[in-house]
Amino acid sequence: xxxxxxxxxxxxxxxxxxxxxxxxxxxxxxxxxxxxxxxxxxxxxxxxxxxxxxxxxxxxxxxxxxxxxxxxxxxxxxxxxxxxxxxxxxxxxxxxxxxxxxxxxxxxxxxxxxxxxxxxxxxxxxxxxxxxxxxxxxxxxxxxxxxxxxxxxxxxxxxxxxxxxxxxxxxxxxxxxxxxxxxxxxx
Numbered sequence: 001x002x003x004x005x006x007x008x009x010x011x012x013x014x015x016x017x018x019x020x021x022x023x024x025x026x027x028x029x030x031x032x033x034x035x036x037x038x039x040x041x042x043x044x045x046x047x048x049x050x051x052x053x054x055x056x057x058x059x060x061x062x063x064x065x066x067x068x069x070x071x072x073x074x075x076x077x078x079x080x081x082x083x084x085x086x087x088x089x090x091x092x093x094x095x096x097x098x099x100x101x102x103x104x105x106x107x108x109x110x111x112x113x114x115x116x117x118x119x120x121x122x123x124x125x126x127x128x129x130x131x132x133x134x135x136x137x138x139x140x141x142x143x144x145x146x147x148x149x150x151x152x153x154x155x156x157x158x159x160x161x162x163x164x165x166x167x168x169x170x171x172x173x174x175x176x177x178x179x180x181x182x183x184x185x186x187x
Contacts, residue, residue: 009159013152020148027141031134038130045123049116056112060105067101 071094078090 005159005164009155009164012155016148016151016155020144020151023144023148024141027137027144031137031141034130034134034137038127038134041126041130042123045119045126049119049123052112052116052119056109060109063101063105063108067098067105070101071098 074094074097078084083090
């Protein structure tokens with residue numbers, strides 16, 4: 001066969017190899033991006049949970065101050081009406097109000113804790129998903145290399161079968177047609 005055929009075969013092999021390597025690089029880059037994105041999103045979720053905690057604590061302090069102000073005004077209102085604030089119905093009313101205000105503060109705090117836990121969980125789920133996607137991208141990179149190698153091997157074997165690398169000798173297909181074994185000379 002001619003040098004042109006060998007040259008074309010070499011170009012095809014090089015092109016396939018280059019394509020497989022570049023595809024593998026792209027998949028590896030995607031894996032790195034997946035991991036970095038998941039880590040960043042986890043950091044954001046953690047910061048949101050921490051900020052929510054700070055905001056909640058500040059809100060609880062403010063609600064307690066507001067509750068104390070309300071209860072003081074209520075006691076002063078009873079006193080200005082001539083009712084003893086620490087006896088009977090007035091006392092019962094104040095105790096009920098204290099209970100309601102305390103319950104609201106506790107419920108707000110509990111709701112905040114639930115939301116914080118959701119942020120932390122969301123962050124961990126994101127990291128797990130990013131890791132899984134990165135692993136899938138790494139597998140794609142490996143498969144791209146394997147597929148490229150298989151294509152190269154197939155192309156080289158096909159060219160060998162066609163006699164591209166034969167310089168006056170016989171090819172395996174010619175040997176088989178002549179009644180010999182296709183593996184003559186190979187093993």
